[in-house]
Amino acid sequence: MRFLILVPGNEQSEAGVLPDEKIFIEMNRYNEELVNAGVMLAAHGLHPTSKGAKVKFSGGKRTIIDGPFTEAKELIAGFWLIEVKSKEEAIEWVKRAPFDGGVEIEIRQVQEAEDLGDALPEEVRLAEQRMSAQMAAQRQQRK
Amino acid sequence: MAIDAQRAVEAVWRIESARLIAGLARIVGDVGVAEELAQDALVAALEQWPESGVPEKPGAWLMGTAKHRAIDLIRRNQRLGRKYEELGHELMAQELEAPDFEAAVDDEIGDDLLRLVFTACHPVLSTEARVALTLRLLGGLTSEEIARAFLVPVATVQQRIVRAKRTLTEAHVPFELPPTPELAERLASVLEVVYLIFNEGYAATAGDDWMRPGLCEDALRLGRILAGLVPDEPEVHGLVALMEIQSSRSRARKGPSGEMVLLLDQDRGRWDQLLIRRGLAALQRAEDRGGAFGPYALQAAIAACHARARRGEDTDWKRIAALYDALAELAPSPVVELNRAVAVAMAFGPAAGLEIVDSLATEPALGAYHLLPSVRGDLLAKLGRHGEARAEFERAASLTRNEPERRLLQKRAAASAERG
Structure with a gap:
């Protein structure tokens, strides 16, 4: 089964500031671990919401809202897509990720047909x- | 709560067991003993984690526990005046505290894993034993899971594994990488085991279910792990490419009532584009490393031809026929020849294909192979020779051990009868 691991954005990611070298190296190492274990299907970081947009639908009308988005909970800075045997395995993998500072990483199962x-x-x-x-x-x- | 904890232990096991066994095998020099020590650690985890919770570094916890068991084992054996003495010195010299497993150099773990792969697929073992041991040691599957995947009793799998471990010990198979002159051949045998596992999932040879996606996923995961361990070997990437692309079709291969949908009849919109992209990238890696003409890379290239065609009629059959020519030259086999016949029939007409098929009629290896009459029946039907086609479909139906496939063939026989 597949899981989408969502990494929330923060002020730094919204400002387009790349994480410092130490985190970069740790994250790279973690990614390598996922690849070497054969569970990683895809992973991407996202540009700040200032480079994104929203399309709002109401009453047949489409309204374009340019970024940046303001609501903190809407910010996503990156994701992994992994293939594992169980939700527990997904959790175990996420527990190994090099995050800190109260950040919450969301784990969602991908629906299959x-x-x-x-x-x-x-x-x-x-x-x-x-x-x-x-x-x-x-x-x-x-x- | 207890069940949650057990599932958490299983998840940790799946992630850590191969590295754990590999690391232990390097210390004790025997894969069988290493596996038993790891199992002891697993039992301890199952007993303790539901109370204590999963430790912060579960891999290190398991390794530490297993090492303690190893020391106990050595002490006991010393008392009994048995072997392992030399081992004892090494282990005792090490700190008794759990080592920082996570901090162990990645390369070292990689080497240990690779040794484990080669040991599990060692030529002294039967193919069945290699498959069971690879799934157990590298894939982290339990005997129950392996038994379920291969539709054999659990006791059979357990016996296979016990015997395999004994064979390795008795043959004094060292926990080492194969010597350079043997490396290519030994790697080929590892790839063969992985592809065998994949195929058992992709085209189950027996049972009501003709596809076991779980087994395909296990094989794919093993293949991806291997690609990380020997990234310079083109055929590893070729095999991964082949499995990724074949897996991309698994959703489309099953019809609404569970029946098999043939490649050209599949709804290509249901092909998994992510796996196709991954497969094409892996094929590129194989080709970049000069491996375009390895047997797996060639098969992957054939699969890629299908993957690239948006509609069945867009398929580049001439290229596929040419790739099969190359494959038939490199690894001649009646099965490859049969596939070549199908491609030639699509590229140059059913009569040209039938000619190749007919040359295989006396091939003893294909005597009980249901796909020979099945393909022959298909080509005859296309040539309007429905009476002969019906007989071939009926023969094919009587040969397959797979239920859904048998029904499909019977349906085709009936359709030919109507037109004959």
Whole structure:
């Protein structure tokens, strides 16, 4: 199963200031550990929200809101995507990360198609079946 | 709470066990003993952590505990006048306190892990033993998990592992990297074990479930670990590329009622683009290291041709046929030849493919291989020879041990009968 590990931003990351060398080296080491253990699928740091934007939807209207964003809880500075056997394993990996100072790292499981299963609306499931049938028919025609 | 703690212990085990066993094996010089010491430490963790919580440095805790057990073992053996004396000196000389495991030099751990890989896949062991030992020692799987994955009784797996460890001890297999002249061959055998595990997950040879994604993930994880241990070996990247790209299709390979969906019928929108990108990057690494024509890199290149085609009809079959030509020359086998026939049929028409298939009819290795009649049936059907096609599909259905596949083949036989 896959987990998204979300790293919150702070004043420093919002100012576009890179962490100091010591943290950089530690983080690099940690990333290497994840790669060498074969669990890392992807990882990225994000630019400050000043380089981002939001699109707001209301009543058929789309409004563009340019960054920076002000609400602290909305700030995300980076993420990892890892593949592990259990939530506990994801937690154990995150516990090894070199963070400090009260920072809270969020661990979220990525939904897979199978997880949707019965929750998939009937229309969507039927549409999928129709699509499969349509594709099968197209194949027959090609033969 | 107790269950949570147990799951936490299992998670730590999965992360730490390979390094733990590898580190211990270097100290005691015997993988079997190292594994038992590590298991003792695991039992201690299961007893203590539910009360005390998971320690700050669980890897160091396990290592410290295992080392204490090692010292106990040595003392006991000394009393009984047995061996291990030389070991005793080394261990006693070390501090009894838990060493700073985390601070141990990464290279050293890497070397130990690599020794462990080569030992688990040592040529004195049977293939089955190599698979079981690799999953157990490197993958951190329990005997129960291995048994479930391979649909064999737990006792069988336990026996295999016990015997394998005994074989290693009796053959005095040293806990060392293979000597340079043997390295290439030994590495090939390691890759073979990993790919075997992957294939057992990707195309289960028996049972109701023809795919066991968990086993594919285990193999992929092992492959990625190997790529980190021997990053200069192109074929390791080739194997990882192959497994990443094949895994990218696993969601699309299963139809709504659990049936197998063939490659060209798959909804490519369900292919995992992340794994495809990772696979293509790994293939690039293999090629950058001069390994474009290694057997795994070639197979990965074939898989990449499919991965790059947005629609089935966009597939570059001529390139795939050429890659199979190269593969057939490098590693000739009836199975490769059969695959080449499929590619040639797609690139140059079913008659050209059928010619190759027919040359395989007397191949004894394919006598009970259901894919031979299955492919032959497909080509005959395309040529409008439905009567012959039906007989081939029926034969293929009678040969496969896999239920969903059998149903698919029977369906095709019935379809041919209608047209015949």
